Amino acid sequence: MAIGNGLVDPVTPINGVKFCVTQAGVKYSNRDDLVVIALSEQTISAGVFTTNKFCAAPVHIAKKHLCEAKPKYLLINTGNANAGTGKQGLKDAQTSCELLAKQLGCNSNEIIPFSTGVIGEYLPMAKIETAISNLPAVSDFKDDHARAAKGIMTTDTRPKAASIDFEIEGQTITISGMTKGSGMIKPNMGTMLSFIQTDVDVSQIDLQALLLRATNQSFNRITVDSDTSTNDACVLSATGSSGVVLNENTLEIFETKLIELMQTLAHEMVRDGEGASKFIEIKVKNAASNADALSIAYSVGHSPLVKTAISASDANWGRILMAVGKADAGSLDVDQVDVYLDDVCIVQNGQKHPDYTEQKGAAVFAKEEFSIIVDLKLGESEECIWTCDLSYEYIRINAEYRS
């Protein structure tokens, strides 16, 4: 299952970014599972990574390399997360970088490694070594964003890649990105492998700050199943090839567009969430603080009872109240709470709106995409998250994965 038609627009190539995709046979044969993204000499990169304390070996190496050098290549494998693999895992991630560095002619810390797949198994290094030694020269790398987006998939049912074009000072700027992830999705800081590039010229400090802020309005605001991956990572690279240098006037334009693109990618992960048949926006308005708003939004978005009711198109809105009430929010006056399904007011001042009818609620719950809006009428803070339903299909996928 998945919601909507996926992202079908072609991805605009970024001057200074090329891709190479191959089959290493990490877990499955006859399937692309190793992707190399080549970044031009001038490219600046910034990264955000999972806050899961059992973070994967490649996450440790990626953070270290990002501090030490300017990345030239991003190396991604699927089928194996290289997490829970201790010292051997760190060695394997390091060796992967060394092999690629030797093959492509650079220092190993100019390579940022990423893995995704099953946790707790060692990387099949012989297969990785063979695949890397068969890679073509960088001059033969291609603009094939679409194939790369497919090459990083695991339980995803479709690739997720998008572009956004806009003007700054009369010059066209492009941001293009891809992401993968469908389950174990409740990112915290980064998300399950996302690679975004732009041709803008920007300092590393500004780029890192931009990425953090945009992540907090996109990947850090989605949840499929409340589980935070060990391997979440998002890297934003700026090639500078457009010649446009971001300054204090244009940074905001860029940031707005970056958030727009990252939200598109984040939403697409939810639309392709494991077993998803509904895409739900949960907005908490007029909270006393952003922390309260987020806590209530996630309490609703993580509730298995709310999510199964959505799955069944059953407007069992009492479960929404239950989830609002169980949230760990400092300020909540239940007698003031309003709840809307799109523009249908179900709950007014903590109880059923006199005009609400089962038909009105059912009509919204039957939709493939809708919003749940909780108005606390306490303050001015607002947060919005996106999630999907919890279906039979989620259980099937996760009971069968690995087998």
Place this chain on the structure above:
Amino acid sequence: MAIGNGLVDPVTPINGVKFCVTQAGVKYSNRDDLVVIALSEQTISAGVFTTNKFCAAPVHIAKKHLCEAKPKYLLINTGNANAGTGKQGLKDAQTSCELLAKQLGCNSNEIIPFSTGVIGEYLPMAKIETAISNLPAVSDFKDDHARAAKGIMTTDTRPKAASIDFEIEGQTITISGMTKGSGMIKPNMGTMLSFIQTDVDVSQIDLQALLLRATNQSFNRITVDSDTSTNDACVLSATGSSGVVLNENTLEIFETKLIELMQTLAHEMVRDGEGASKFIEIKVKNAASNADALSIAYSVGHSPLVKTAISASDANWGRILMAVGKADAGSLDVDQVDVYLDDVCIVQNGQKHPDYTEQKGAAVFAKEEFSIIVDLKLGESEECIWTCDLSYEYIRINAEYRS
């Protein structure tokens, strides 16, 4: 689905406690759905209630009445939670008490009301009034604990009632209790309707303290689906009919036995958890604090990915590491963590134990009941929670409930 054979031993009657069960037709006809528990004049009661801020109208009234008077009757209806019903809900809960007070001859604040069922609908007061007016005289109430335990069920597949007998100063003391609840189970302070009685003689202050401590080692340590109900409540009543007065020497004996009984009832709720096919104990040992231990235990116990792997008997232990790592625990050294499935060591110092084999893990995961033990090797705190798996059946029940 449910695990084990349920609680089959007959429940020992408590002198001073009688039951009356009837059909009010609140939601379904031909089904017991209204239970009255009569307590003798001498009986002392203590209660704990949900911390959900959208707590139900009867919870408000129950707390108020418990403060105002010594309870003579507990009035329970199923089929309707009377939550999210605002002022009308409060009035209905109050009216229910007044009707019963008039019928049985007492003050309305000597009655403690409880409701469980669908959230957001008004109580069908005409039906409740008719049912109450047809109740027999108290002298005709019976020792029928078993039928009462069935009368408070909603999605439960079987009644849950148990007794424990033991001696204090050569006298036999009995504690008998019943509970209901199968979904929306992650109690916090009390739990989805549990009524426990004993014949010991104890002060109200001691009884309330005993109930709180025992709740924190039983109902507040279980989770089916992480959702905290709006109606959770647990009442412990002591009739004093044994003539044994608890003192500082005997309080501990009583407390141990009370915890034992309440754990039995709490475990039975998990064994009958919605869609449950496995009963899992999650123990976190040698944590720096109890808060850390609990946070990690619940992170594992709430993870949909861990719970679906358990459902599928797939020893995908990497998901346990993921859940340990995503927990909001202050102190965690991932390189020291050991994880056991019963006595099989899977993870030693943060990575796969050299002797671990898939067969060993699969053999434990195939069992109907097993333990996941996480040893943090940091301090001396330990916490234990109990949960079940997440199955297709859970989705079916919660997608269909109400319809």
